[in-house]
Amino acid sequence: MATRIRPSSKRCTVIGGSGFLGRHLVEQLLVRGYLVSVFDIQQSYELPGVTFHLGDLCNKQALLPALQGVSLVFHCASPFPGSDDRSLFQRVNVDGTGAVLEACQEAGVQKLVLTSSASVVFEGTDIKDGKEELPYAKKPIDYYTETKIQQEKLVLQACNEENGFLTVAIRPHGIFGPRDPQLVPILVDTARRGKMKFIIGDGSNLVDFTFVENVVHGLILAAEHLRPKSPLCGRAYHITNDEPVQFWDFMSQVLMGLGYDAPRYHLPYWLVYGLALLLWLLALLLRPVVRLRPTFTPMRVALAGTHHYYSCTRAKQDMGYRPLVGLQEAIVRTVESYPHLRRGA
Structure with missing residues (x-):
C-alpha cells in the first residue's frame, strides 16, 4: 500500500505530458505557479522544476510514485487518432484509464481532468452547434x-x-498549434506529394479547429472550477475556438501560408466516402496477409466533408471559458512556427 502524503492543491501530475498537448499544458501550469510532475512512456524535453516519471500507464504500480502528494491529475495520454490500431487504442484509452483511476484513488488524488474528444458524439453526419447533451455515437466510425x-x-x-x-x-476538437506533430506536417507532406488538389464536397462545411493554448486554458479552468457541489462534477464540456470555419478554407490558409497551392478541384462527397469505405474493408480483409494503410479512411473523409462544430455555452456558463487566442492569430502563429516546412525550405 502506498504511503499517503498530504496533497497540495498546487501539486499536479500530467499523464501524457511529453505529448503535443501535454507539453503545452505543463508549460502553462508552471507559469501559473503549479508544481508539475509528468508521467509518460518517454521524456521528450526538459524543463526546470518538472519531474519526469517514465512508465506504462497500464501499470498501476508504475503510476503510483508519480501521484504521491498530488491533488490534481490531468489525463491527456492517447495514441494518434489516425493510427487505426484497435488493440493499442483499447490498451491506452480504456485499460490504461482504468489503471489511472485506480491509482488516483489509491494515492488520494482529489481531482482528475480528462482530455476527451468532441468526436465521441460524431457518427459521420452533420453536427451544427452540437451540445454536450447529444448522445454518444452509437456507430463510431473508427476505433x-x-x-x-x-x-x-x-x-x-x-x-x-x-x-x-x-x-x-474536456472535449476539444481539431487541436492545432506550434509543435503539432500531426495536422500541419501531414498536410504539408500530402501537398508535397501532389495530393492536395481536391476539395471533398462543395467546400461549404463548417468545422471547429481549436488552438492548443485555448484547449490548455479550458483544461486549467476545469481543474480550478471542479469542486464539491459544482456543476462540473462528472460532466463533459466542449472546448473550441468558438469560431466555426469552412474546413477547406482553414486547410488552404495553412497551405498558402507555407507557400503551397490551395486545393481547387471538387470531388463529390459520397463518391469519395464510398471509395474510402471500400478501401477500408479491403484493408481489413487483407490484414492477415498484408497491412494496407489507406490515406483516406471513412473518418477522415467524414471530417473533411461534413459540418461538425460544437457549442461552448456550457463551458462559458460553468467556468467562464472564453478563447484566449482568435482563429486568425492562431493560424498565423502556427504557420510561423514551421519555417522548416515552407515550400523550398
Whole structure:
C-alpha cells in the first residue's frame, strides 16, 4: 500500500505530458505557479522544476510514485487518432484509464481532468452547434472514437463526491498549434506529394479547429472550477475556438501560408466516402496477409466533408471559458512556427 502524503492543491501530475498537448499544458501550469510532475512512456524535453516519471500507464504500480502528494491529475495520454490500431487504442484509452483511476484513488488524488474528444458524439453526419447533451455515437466510425467513448464513461462514472474524488471531461476538437506533430506536417507532406488538389464536397462545411493554448486554458479552468457541489462534477464540456470555419478554407490558409497551392478541384462527397469505405474493408480483409494503410479512411473523409462544430455555452456558463487566442492569430502563429516546412525550405 502506498504511503499517503498530504496533497497540495498546487501539486499536479500530467499523464501524457511529453505529448503535443501535454507539453503545452505543463508549460502553462508552471507559469501559473503549479508544481508539475509528468508521467509518460518517454521524456521528450526538459524543463526546470518538472519531474519526469517514465512508465506504462497500464501499470498501476508504475503510476503510483508519480501521484504521491498530488491533488490534481490531468489525463491527456492517447495514441494518434489516425493510427487505426484497435488493440493499442483499447490498451491506452480504456485499460490504461482504468489503471489511472485506480491509482488516483489509491494515492488520494482529489481531482482528475480528462482530455476527451468532441468526436465521441460524431457518427459521420452533420453536427451544427452540437451540445454536450447529444448522445454518444452509437456507430463510431473508427476505433479511436469507440475507445474514447468508453474512456469518457469510465472517468465520469468514477466521480464520487462522498469519497472526495471529482472528475470532469474536456472535449476539444481539431487541436492545432506550434509543435503539432500531426495536422500541419501531414498536410504539408500530402501537398508535397501532389495530393492536395481536391476539395471533398462543395467546400461549404463548417468545422471547429481549436488552438492548443485555448484547449490548455479550458483544461486549467476545469481543474480550478471542479469542486464539491459544482456543476462540473462528472460532466463533459466542449472546448473550441468558438469560431466555426469552412474546413477547406482553414486547410488552404495553412497551405498558402507555407507557400503551397490551395486545393481547387471538387470531388463529390459520397463518391469519395464510398471509395474510402471500400478501401477500408479491403484493408481489413487483407490484414492477415498484408497491412494496407489507406490515406483516406471513412473518418477522415467524414471530417473533411461534413459540418461538425460544437457549442461552448456550457463551458462559458460553468467556468467562464472564453478563447484566449482568435482563429486568425492562431493560424498565423502556427504557420510561423514551421519555417522548416515552407515550400523550398
